[in-house]
Amino acid sequence: MTDLCDIDATTLLALYASGAVSPVEVTRAVLDRAAAMQPVLNPFVRIDAEPALAAAAASERAWRAGLPTRPLEGVPVSIKDTAMTRGWVLGRGSRLSIGQPAATEDAPSVARLRAAGAVIYACTTTCEGGWKAVTDSPLTGITRNAHDPAVTPGGSSGGAGAALASGCGPLALGSDGGGSVRVPASFSGIFGMKATFGRVPQWPIGPHYSDLSHYGPMTRSVADAALMLSVMEGYHPRDPYSFPPAAPGAFLAGPLALTGLRVGVTEDFGCLPVDPAVRTVFRAAVARAELAGATLVPVPDFADWRPTYRILWQAGAWQALRHLPAERLDLVDPAFRAEAFKGAAIPTGDLIEAQMRRIAYRQEAARLYETMDVMLSPSVSVLPxxxxxxxPDASWPDWLEWGGFAFLGNMTGQPAASIPAGFSASGLPVGVQVSGRGQDDVTVMRVCQTLEGHLAEGRRAPSQVVERLNA
Known part of the structure; x- marks a missing residue:
């Protein structure tokens, strides 16, 4: 029999409809897997078994009675510890949350997942405040990669990446202020998408990411992400940046043929370092796209945007911490605190100039998509x-240097996803980033579905991942 933890959400819904499997047995399997993976990978802040089983039982009754069912009826989903969830303390990976009251309501994305019938079963780990592209914090410790526990799953949505790769549910909600969905997607061999800024409403916003941050789906199949995004997207009155949803069914239209599609290609944007192992996998993926009929378009070099992002990020870090009294500040991750104090020293003129450069990047990126429909690049400069x-080693001053491929999409607000593309010779996952023009999330998602079919060797079933873990 197929391992229930291998089955994606889209297939689960069909199996629920036929009566072949039930939401309760799937939720039990996911909870059992989560309990087994927690001491090995540490992907969770909490596993909420009793409420999850109660929700699954309600979904099971609806399916068995032939009642109207919702888009995610009975499908398990985990929530990153940056999204407010009713009944849970919003920790953001920080010891500052200890002793705080539980939330009394859901963030809009969580509320929409719950209203769609999803079974919310666990809260996944993050670094403190999502401040870096790996996942460890003074509150929850180190989270590890399901493909090799000796290495990081990336971050800051690393708990979600490790959970999905090891079969702990088919769906996870992540957040991305500087690659925090796409980096762990690449490092964990899964799919993750940062939709256009405003596509998925946010409330409350993170303490320092402002309009750099996006919520997004993390899944093992692109179709699942399309389903999840179709549930979460759309205007919400608490988020003034949010906008109306796409046309009904737009995200569920399926793969888009690559024949004649203008696909921009860049290995490094002319300014970013890339590990040779990452280049190898990326070039093979581009060759597959060209064989499938894509018209490849060279992407012109960009001026390095990492210094601009660094200023915006460090200033935001200072904003997050500057009102804390000394005794509270002592609870904060010392490395995060150090970055925040760098932000305190940024001259006002430099901050304003960075904001203006960000606008220029938005305009330059918008012009770029006059000549192409989507763009391919590596997702991350390095391997896990x-x-x-x-x-990775002492040659890198900090994570802002190796995480640079992701930052452009956060500064421009344009949609960007990471799709599994293959494995290095050492057996570690590598992702390819697929980016698109603003508000054209549907094309990005549909192209990713097409590429998924051409890059099947880039994915491992959770049962295979767990078997390797147990070997």
Whole structure:
């Protein structure tokens, strides 16, 4: 029999409809897998078994009675510890949350998942405040990669990445202020998408990411992400940046043929370092796209945007911490605190100039898509590296240097996804980033569905991942 933890959400819904499997047995399997993976990978802040089983039982009754069912009826989903969830303390990976009251309502994305019938079963780990692209924090410790526990799953949505890769549910909600969905998607061999800024409403916003941050789906199949995004998207009155949803069914239209599609290609944007192992996998993926009929378009070089992002990020970090009294500040991750104090020293003129450069990047990126429909690049400069570290080795000053491929999409607000593309010779996952023009999330998603079919060797079933873990 197929391992229930291998089955994606789209297939689960069909199996529920036929009566072949039930939401309760799937939720039990996911909870059992989560309990088994927690001591090995540490992907969870909490596993909420009793409410999850109660929700699954309600979904099971609806399916068995032939009652109207919702888009995610009975499908398990985890929520990153940056999204407010009713009944849970919003921790954001920080010891500052200890002793705080539980939330009395859901963030809009969580509320929409719940209203769609999803079974919310666990809260996934993050670094403190989502401040870096790996996942460890003073509150929850180190989260590890399901493909190799010695290395990081990336971050800051690393708990979600490790959970999905090891079969702990088919769906996860992540957040992305500087690659925090796409980096762990690449490092964990799963799919993750940062939709156009405003596509998925946010409330409350993170303490320092402002309009750099996006919520997004993390899944093992692109179709599942399309389903999840179709549930979460659309205007919400608490988020003034949110906008109306796409046309009904737009995200569920399926793959888009690559024949004649203008696909921009860049290995490094002319300014970013890339590990040779990452280049190898990326070039093979581009060759597959060209064989499938894509018209490849060279992407012109960009001026390095990492210094601009660094200023915006460090200033935001200072904003997050500057009102804390000394005794509370002592509870904060010392490395996060150090970055915040760098933000305190940024001259006002430099901050304003960075904001203006960000506008220029938005305009330059918008012009770029006059000549192409989507763009392919590596998702991350490096392979997954030792867990508990912020950089691969001493040659990298900090994570802002190796995480640079993701930052452009956060600064421009344009949609960007990471799709599994293959494995390095050492057996570690590598992702390819697929980016698109603003508000054209549907094309990005549909192209990713097409590429998924051409890059099947880039994915491992959770049962295979767990078997390797147990070997």
């Amino acid at each position: 590296f030792t867990a508990g570290r912020t950089v």
